[in-house]
Amino acid sequence: MKEAEKILLLAFRKSQKKFFLEMLKEEHTENFYLEETRQYIVPSLTALKYISKPDFNPACDFAVDELIAKTSISFPKFILRIFFKILTYITYLRYYKIFDKNFSKVLIWNGGKFRQLIAIEIAKLLNKQVVYFENGLLPNTQVLDLKGINFSNSVPRNKEFYQTYTSDIELPSQLVPRVSKHTEKFNKQEDKLPKEFIFVPFQVDYDTQIITESKFIKNMRALFDVIVELSKETNFHFILKEHPSSGINYPDLHQRVKEFNNITFANSYPTQELIEKSLAVVCINSTVGVESLLLKKKVILLGNAFYKIEGISYGASNIEELKTLFSNFETLEFNEDLVDKFLKYLYNDYLVKTDENLYKNFVHFLK
Secondary structure: OOOOOOEEEEEOOHHHHHHHHHHOOOOOOOOEEEEEHHHOOOOOOHHHHHOOOOOOHHHHHHHHHHHHHHHOOOOOHHHHHHHHHHHHHHHHHHHHHHHOOOOOEEEEEOOOOHHHHHHHHHHHHOOOEEEEEEEOOOOOEEEEEOOOOHHHOOOOOOHHHHHOOOOOOOOOOOOOOOOOOOHHHHOOOOOOOOOOOEEEEOOOOOOHHHHOOOOOOOOHHHHHHHHHHHHOOOOOOEEEEOOOOOOOOOHHHHHHHHHOOOEEEOOOOOHHHHHHHOOEEEEOOOHHHHHHHHOOOEEEEOOOOOOOOOOOOEEOOOHHHHHHHHHOHHHOOOOHHHHHHHHHHHHHHHOEEOOOOHHHHHHHHHO
């Protein structure tokens, strides 16, 4: 790497700063430097010259949809959009100072949220390469990708790639439990699980996976409605579980579920147990879907997902397609060999393991 080139570690939160500080303890990080967005308050006058060039519509749209998903606010969308448009330009003027420096790459968490989308547009404007990182897709791993995360990542999407892939690496067998701040909701005593059931994990309504990559199901209440309609035409029992990290409660759904004999919430059960005891898993595009493949379960996806690949999972983009899949449920195959190769590629070639070499591997990748 040329001596003049530097690599920016951009922290939007304290947790990211903490991660970066650990990384900077590694050898060969003399060209790495850390910046915190909160330290940049004064707007850049230079940025005014280029204010019309970036496309801030995705950032604005996400901010509006995220606020509505979090709060169910009843303001007209056009008013919210005006507010966030103003906030977008203020943020752009602040962040421009971060990027108007001598560095070649910038490491950013996730990349799909409001402030991150603005930062990425500035990086494009000033020809800086963006590198994305996120929580991993398999136990004790991290994602590090030049293209993006989740549906935007660089994982190959054709089954032929995996048919020819070989690895003798041993895959993990135990999932990492997600700890919830809402202990009362997840420690409640519940009925025993039915002998056979379909597991349906909820996701976070205001996550990028739902707002950006889920056209069919826009929130968990919509998912509940789809399961209700599906349950009327099948003999399957459906077990639902709320996401431990979600700040949204569903008292209305817990009341409605009492009307059905074949739909149940099972928040207190570990996700791994629900996957292992299920016949199959229906999810939008959650990491739980990848974990379900790891535990050798058929997976049906309702949103955009990087692992919606022929021979690895099944997909439905509307209720009729979902009903068709369930009407032919017994014929849905689980291609264990292909799924195993797919997961081994993720674990061995794509993901970064969260071990003693984590930070060293990050540094090596960035350089």
